Amino acid sequence: MTRKLSPPKRKNPIKRTRLPTMPPGNRSREAHGLTAMAASGRFALQTCEECEAVQYPPRQICSNCLSDALEWRDVSDGGTLLAETTLLHSNDLFFRDRLPWRLGIVVADVGPSIVVHLAEDCVQGERVRMSLDIDRAGHAIVTARTEKPSTNEEDDLQLREMKFNPKDRRVLIVDGKTELGLGLAKAFADAGARKIFVGEAQPWRVSPHLEEIRKMENVNIMPLDVTDSDSVEELAAMIGDKVEIMVNNSYHLRSGGLIDRFDLNVAHDEMEIHYHGLIRLAGEFGPVMRARGSDGHHGSVAWLNVFSAYAWVNNPALGTYSASQAAALSLSHCLRAELAEGGVRVVNAFIGPIEDEWNQLAPPPKLVPEATATRIVGALKKGIEDIPIGAVAEEIIQRMVENPKEIERAIKS
Amino acid sequence: MRRHNYEGVAVCVPVTVPYSRYSLKSAHWFCGRALADLISKAGIEKNEVDGFCVSSFTLNPDSAVGLTQHLGVSPRWLDHIPMGGAAGGVALRRAARAVQSGDAEIVACMGADTNHVDTFRQTIATFSQFANDAVYPYGSGGPNSSFAFLTDYYMREYGATREDFGKICIAQRENALDVPHAMMKRPLNMEQYLNARIIAEPLRLFDCVMPCAGAEAFLVMSIERAKSLDLDYATILSTIERHNAFPEDPVQIRAGWAVDADDFYEHAGIGPEDIDVFQAYDDYPIICFMQIEDLGFCAKGEAAAFIADRNLTTQGDFPYNTSGGQLSAGQAGAGGGYLGIVETLRQLTDQTLGKAVPNAVHGLASCFGMINYDRGLCTSAAILKRSAA
Known part of the structure; x- marks a missing residue:
């Protein structure tokens, strides 16, 4: 279970403040469609207007019928966690500073497999609830939490990096x-x-x-x-x-x-x-x-x-x-x-x-x-x-x- | 229509530009040294090579085109194969058809990459559109995190253990001990393997390749030409390639070989039981398990049991990754995609750097590459045969 967040200790004035770093921000134009959905609090993925196939990652052509009529449509946020890992090594400074970092592959109920930032309480093989959030670089990312909200869910330190929670602030x-x-x-x-x-x-x-x-x-x-x-x-x-x-x-x-x-x-x-x-x-x-x-x-x-x-x-x-x-x-x-x-x-x-x-x-x-x-x-x-x-x-x-x-x-x- | 065979085609002159962890040299340098080595060992002039297959991640902003001017060659047949770990098998089959049809007489195939201090991070940070958008911003683990997913899923699905994977890594290390340029040449035991530091659960240090600089290369020409040059050669019994196989699998648990294996062996006229030496693409041991299964050495999910009572070293009953593979030798970028073909050729033409597999006649080299999003998209493989002479 996620540990309850402890209030911050008094800051050591001698210690150097950690300098801001950003997670990688190189995104395609199509991927910024996700950012627009995240910014308005929606869980929407590209859906083909002709064959209804749901697409992920974002693209310009339907991978099923090759139509270019893809629209952002609100879809079910449910899925099943199929594989997971906890990184203890990263090539990027932002994540290096914040290891260990937990990730998963979720197969969405609507079809695609989605690489996600994973909440501490998620268990492999079980149902999860996904959301589109915005990371520190300002871009959309997918996170997965347990299907039913778990105790102290908001205190998950990794996911707190992608939220703007006033708690203890x-x-x-x-x-x-x-x-x-x-x-x-x-x-x-x-x-x-x-x-x-x-x-x-x-x-x-x-x-x-x-x-x-x-x-x-x-x-x-x-x-x-x-x-x-x-x-x-x-x-x-x-x-x-x-x-x-x-x-x-x-x-x-x-x-x-x-x-x-x-x-x-x-x-x-x-x-x-x-x-x-x-x-x-x-x-x-x-x-x-x-x-x-x-x-x-x-x-x-x-x-x-x-x-x-x-x-x-x-x-x-x-x-x-x-x-x-x-x-x-x-x-x-x-x-x-x-x-x-x-x-x-x-x-x-x-x-x-x-x-x-x-x-x-x-x-x-x-x-x-x-x-x-x-x-x-x-x-x-x-x-x-x-x-x-x-x-x-x-x-x-x-x-x-x-x-x-x-x-x-x-x-x- | 029945596929044509590769009659009359010879594969020869295995070349390796020794690996180094980091290099200040460019990818052009590694390609140039590989070509110089190829022509010197073949006893030919530079311009007798009239075809090129080139694979590299670090030639940027150049492609094979720029390389021709750089190296002062005027080929009449040129291919740039951006398929990473799968490129070697693909280069071989394209070059073979070019030679067979007469479009080129001698084709140099090379996978070469340099590795400056920040090269690897830059390569994975800009690997593909899907990776930029939907993988790299998730922890930036690069291939470590992708293969951690595949390993985790496979272990749960089939009950494989870390000890099972360890057996592969330890055997490969033993094979590498005699190879001069291998990056890792200290013996590895199970305890060290199991207790190494965690990289991305369930992967630990010795499950992961070490990126390095280097090149692997070979020549494809007609058998007559190889004989006239007095070169030891191997012939090609069959090749396959496949891209984006099984897109419906939610997590990759098999790859393109499983689609093509039957056709592969039928075309070759032999079966997996006839293979004397096997080189599998090995950036992480999970993918070796998939190749052992998908290429028909055992049923799906049984690789652990298959290797349990076999000896995988050069002197064993299932000689496998006989130069130590990438896990011990290092991953020279796209060179890693050519390593299996080059080592198979070495074994079949008695030019090994380490120990030779006794009486090897049939060699299988298998290649895998390009984690575009959540899985590797490209597979290829080839069966080579020692020449009769």
Whole structure:
């Protein structure tokens, strides 16, 4: 049975931090189809539209009927473990640092034999459950676990390298004054975070949510104003080397577009908080997080941005707000590429309108902040990269994929 | 249609460019030295060789084409065979047909590779699209992890033990002791074998080949030409090759030989019981078991019992991998795919580097290569016969 994960010991300040290395990242274009499936939390394999044969590894031609009509289709994640090995030698630095490393060949119920990273509790000849995860290099890999979840499954040290589990990690939630901020603090506490730092801007403004956070255990409330470079720098100097999961939940929503509400100050504030704020956080916290990507079993793992789904397409009712979200989303892709060098993942959650004072005029369905936070943290644990939360966000993303011109014209109604 | 025989074709001049663990020389150097050795032993000029079969992992960015300019030759028949461990048997049968048809008169077949300090890692890190996408990112064990799977599966399926595999490795080591260029020449006993350090469960150190630099080569020409040059030669009774056999098997437990063995022996006109010396491809002992079974020496799953009461050394009743094979001599890249043919030829033309098998007339060399994803795709084999003269 998988051993329970022990909380990290106090770090020896003299010992050199393990430098980040990446598992091999050389993948074909076809294989990145798997990455897309993994990023959205699906277990999908290429399936031939003509003969239904399921293919693996990814390719461009059906190995059964030679058709080129292969589509990614959700398939059963079940299989049987046929052969296994435990490596005590590897040719790659990333794995050398982490030996022993357990692997298996699973024959999938849908046909192909699949080489997998293998959970400790899997037994040869028995049923397993596969998933598409994303490794430290940012690419899809297949892992197999016991068919029924086993005790302490999440503590499997090898598989923890490919997950972004908050358990025993330290989290910084940028804005503690929103209801979503409170929900996130609770959700991370429930997920076993060792310490939760919560940012507080404008200390003269009292927030009931922050007051509630203050009552929680293992929480430190810290001054943090993302519009103030000195404030971000000071906090990073204080706790930068302790943040293993960054949660950028900066939120400043004011309704209005361009002609109907011509107000540069509002637009400026939105950009200052969402866009420049992300730049400041990335510049101050990014370097140390990237350097600590391989710092033991509890090193830094993820940078989570909570964006509006209107980052994908401008909602004219929230015109400048949407634009600031789009700017931040674009920036997050830059951050993703740069943090990838340390094996730190950038995860973006996209939420629809939330049930709060600033969304009074938004039609339902609206999201309940607490449930939203739980779903965000759940998806983070599963290793999903782009997390749409709620029907509105899901629909926007789907419509953008299907026909962006349609949603551009229809969204104002 | 009945397959044509290999009448009139001679295989001769076994050449080995001595192995070294690492080398600063290029693959071109190993090919060049092999060719120089071939023509000097055959007593011919460079340009009398009008056909080439070349196999190498480390000629990059060149292929056999670039090699012609490098070595200053103008062949009228050229083949590059990128089939790794299976290349030797395939080169032999293509060269034989070229000579038989008159498309070439003398074909030089060579498997040659260098091994710089980081060569092996680079080779396996970019081995194939499927391996890049779906194997190498899984622990980066290279062939060790692939063969660990096959070994694990076979052991559970047929109850073979590590002692059974050890018998193969120990016998091969004994055969290697007299071979000057063998990488490993200290005797190996069962205790050392069983207690060696673990590489990839259930494989331990002595189950795994050691990559090295070196070359293996031979010439194919007409029997008349070989006689006129006064060369000892062997003839070809049959050859086979097969690629991606049994794709429906979830884990590889048999390979292409099992498809072609009946045709192979029928074509040769002899059976497995007539084989006097057997060279099996041996990067890991599991694959030797599969060859013993798939080539009909015993039934599937019975290789362990088959070797249990046989002596596998040169002086034994089942002479096998008589130069120590790759497990003791080292794996000179694609040279490993030619080793079996070259050693069989040595035994049948009395040019052995180590001990000779007494009265060997029929030799079988079998080749295996290219773990493209989860299994080796290419198999080939040839039966050679000592010339009557």
